[in-house]
Amino acid sequence: MSLPIVPERPDDEAWDVVVVGAGMGGGTLGFALAQRGFRVLFLERGLYLFGDHDRGTGSLDSTPEDPDGRMRRGYWPHPIKGRSSFGPVEFFGPFGAGTGGSSSVYAAQLERMRPADFEPRRHHPTATDSTLPEHWPISYDELLPYYRRAETLYDVCGTDDPLQPDPEAPVRPPPPMSERDAFVFDALRASDLNPYRAHVGSRFVPGCVGCGGALCPKSCKADSGRVCVVPAVTSHGARILPSCEVLRIEATASRAERVVCRVQGREISVTGKVIVLAAGALMTPTLLLRSQSSIWPDGLANRSGRVGRNLMMHTSDQLAIRPSKTLPAEGPQKAISLNDFYLRNGRKLGNLQSMGVPVSAGVISEYLKQRAQKDPKWYLQMGRLGRKVASTVGAAIFGQSVVMASIVEDLPYHENRVVLDASSPNGMRFEYTYPAELRERNQLFRDELQKAVSKHLTALTLSGENNLNFGHVCGTCRAGEDPTTSVVDRDGRCHELENLFIADSSYFPSAGGINPSLTIAANALRIADRIASSLA
Numbered sequence: 001m002s003l004p005i006v007p008e009r010p011d012d013e014a015w016d017v018v019v020v021g022a023g024m025g026g027g028t029l030g031f032a033l034a035q036r037g038f039r040v041l042f043l044e045r046g047l048y049l050f051g052d053h054d055r056g057t058g059s060l061d062s063t064p065e066d067p068d069g070r071m072r073r074g075y076w077p078h079p080i081k082g083r084s085s086f087g088p089v090e091f092f093g094p095f096g097a098g099t100g101g102s103s104s105v106y107a108a109q110l111e112r113m114r115p116a117d118f119e120p121r122r123h124h125p126t127a128t129d130s131t132l133p134e135h136w137p138i139s140y141d142e143l144l145p146y147y148r149r150a151e152t153l154y155d156v157c158g159t160d161d162p163l164q165p166d167p168e169a170p171v172r173p174p175p176p177m178s179e180r181d182a183f184v185f186d187a188l189r190a191s192d193l194n195p196y197r198a199h200v201g202s203r204f205v206p207g208c209v210g211c212g213g214a215l216c217p218k219s220c221k222a223d224s225g226r227v228c229v230v231p232a233v234t235s236h237g238a239r240i241l242p243s244c245e246v247l248r249i250e251a252t253a254s255r256a257e258r259v260v261c262r263v264q265g266r267e268i269s270v271t272g273k274v275i276v277l278a279a280g281a282l283m284t285p286t287l288l289l290r291s292q293s294s295i296w297p298d299g300l301a302n303r304s305g306r307v308g309r310n311l312m313m314h315t316s317d318q319l320a321i322r323p324s325k326t327l328p329a330e331g332p333q334k335a336i337s338l339n340d341f342y343l344r345n346g347r348k349l350g351n352l353q354s355m356g357v358p359v360s361a362g363v364i365s366e367y368l369k370q371r372a373q374k375d376p377k378w379y380l381q382m383g384r385l386g387r388k389v390a391s392t393v394g395a396a397i398f399g400q401s402v403v404m405a406s407i408v409e410d411l412p413y414h415e416n417r418v419v420l421d422a423s424s425p426n427g428m429r430f431e432y433t434y435p436a437e438l439r440e441r442n443q444l445f446r447d448e449l450q451k452a453v454s455k456h457l458t459a460l461t462l463s464g465e466n467n468l469n470f471g472h473v474c475g476t477c478r479a480g481e482d483p484t485t486s487v488v489d490r491d492g493r494c495h496e497l498e499n500l501f502i503a504d505s506s507y508f509p510s511a512g513g514i515n516p517s518l519t520i521a522a523n524a525l526r527i528a529d530r531i532a533s534s535l536a
């Protein structure tokens, strides 16, 4: 590639900030620092997905399984290996690679966490075996100005959540809902619930299909590639090395010195005054664990033994909500969101939202294939004919439904984690035990929802027992005040290293019950401010 934004000799240049991973956290942070005039270099495993790159049609269809084909579509190249309570798996997870990281294929629902999320222990008093902290090292109020900045940056549209209004939120009015969604919205209100228009990062240009699960071809969806990385490299002097796999970080006892990476088959080292890891909650801890040395025998920044631990996701049921009549469904796909079940009778559950994907036989078939990788036994039991019938009949029955998804908070546990595994193409695997208290809260959510809506709507749960949402991994380098129980401090700086920061979802001390990306972006803007002050 001979893009002018790719430096010819990155190893000879003096960078202020080297950012590993150009996704939601890394892209946002790198942009904020480049805008202030710092020399920023992004190191990104995937491709530069802009310029003359073919970004497809924006529709969810089969992602090729060869590594190069996957990366052209913005997806992580290799299957993820792991073991959960449902058995061993090796599957193509919902992770992105390339400019924008996972956000380039996300559905762009950009919601804030709630103040209660920053004091997580208070709402799970009985989960005594979880490592849930009393509070985050930062408060909701401290993050609030950064939430507002992130909402402006990411073009967020929507309406105020009646249960957490913010009159100063810079959220733009959304386009009109489809008649079908408006009917469901009114029925939810009639059920004494408080729906609002989902907060979505999008310009909603004519012909917008939402692009959930796919690259957006129209400069419409606000992913961190389009919104941050491209302007950083084209207008603010930042540079990027795409197709660059970071292998490890070399460090003294107090400073990260070099980032060692492989570019076009060649190993090179780059140095920066500050190094920021933002490779996502699976790969950031992997890089630290891989960076063992005589000074760091258990992995870099891992004197606490917490690197890779406390892996959290969310659980998500898919629910078909069926209106009592057939109505036109043309309109934005992600239209409805509600938080009535976030805290229900003193229990913390989570959000309910439109999935953002229109139901067709193709989409159901793709959904079944993806589920099969996560849960092969279930897929085989269905048989080929069963799957074909399910796709066709499902599309006929559910084509009229609003497919909604729950997002239930998963709690951190010491043994749920990422570990090194040389037999996996990513050099890691995950280990995850599905806790009984999570199963119970999922059932409570289903019961409470049925109870609330049954007078006005039919709600059918489509997902099975294994409802882990791997797209929302977080928590594997948790932030905290105590260096013996956390990896980074309130500003994302590794406790033991003066110039090594973490700015992705690994930071999260708890998962909340809502989509993670706006919090990742707001926190990355906050960490960028701290780095800027330290470099000034």
Ligand SMILES: Cc1cc2nc3c(=O)[nH]c(=O)nc-3n(C[C@H](O)[C@H](O)[C@H](O)COP(=O)(O)OP(=O)(O)OC[C@H]3O[C@@H](n4cnc5c(N)ncnc54)[C@H](O)[C@@H]3O)c2cc1C
Pocket: 020, 021, 022, 023, 024, 025, 026, 043, 044, 045, 046, 094, 095, 096, 097, 098, 099, 100, 101, 102, 103, 105, 106, 107, 108, 109, 110, 111, 212, 213, 214, 244, 245, 246, 247, 278, 279, 280, 281, 283, 284, 287, 471, 472, 473, 503, 504, 505, 506, 515, 516, 517, 518, 520
């Ligand atoms: C289909 C889908 C739909 C989603 N919908 C939503 C939604 O509506 N709302 C929401 O809030 N969230 C959504 N998410 C989740 C969201 O995209 C992620 O939570 C978020 O992008 C994570 O940000 P991050 O910075 O932690 O990591 P990422 O955005 O994943 O960025 C990590 C980057 O690091 C790079 N990298 C990794 N290892 C290396 C290495 N060794 N060397 C160099 N580079 C490396 C990766 O290629 C990637 O670009 C969705 C995710 C998916 C997949």
